[in-house]
Amino acid sequence: MPEVANYHQELLNRISTIVEKLIKGNSFYQVKLNQKEMIEMLVELFGQFSPEEMRAITDHELTRRIKKMLTLEAVSGTLNDLTPEQIAIYDAAVEGK
Numbered sequence: 001m002p003e004v005a006n007y008h009q010e011l012l013n014r015i016s017t018i019v020e021k022l023i024k025g026n027s028f029y030q031v032k033l034n035q036k037e038m039i040e041m042l043v044e045l046f047g048q049f050s051p052e053e054m055r056a057i058t059d060h061e062l063t064r065r066i067k068k069m070l071t072l073e074a075v076s077g078t079l080n081d082l083t084p085e086q087i088a089i090y091d092a093a094v095e096g097k
Contacts, residue, residue, distance in 0.1 A: 007051045008043070014054075015042045018063050022070055032074035041073075042066060 019039050023029045046054060057065075082090065 003051075008047065010051075011047055011054060012039070012043050014059075014062070015039055015046060015066065018059070018066050019070070022063070022067055026070075029070055029074055032078075033070060038070060038073065042069065045069075 016039050019035060019042065023033060023035050023038075049057075079087070079090070
C-alpha cells in the first residue's frame, strides 16, 4: 500500500507544479478556474494510468495535455455568462446571418 500512496504523492506533485505554472501565466485561467479543484480533477483523471504509463509521459507532453484540459474547463461555462442579447448576437453569427 505504501507504493500507492507514494505514487499518488508523486502524481500530485507533478500535476500541481504544472497547473500552478499554467494558471499563474494565464489571466483567463485565473478568473475562470479554481486551482485546487483543477488539481484534484487532474490527479483523479491521470491516476487512472499506471505509474509506468505516467512516468513515460514527458513533462512537455503532460503540460500540453493539462493545458488543453484547463482551456476546455475554462471555456465550457462561457456561454452561460452571456446576456440574452449577447446570446442572440452569438446565435446570429453562428448561423451566418
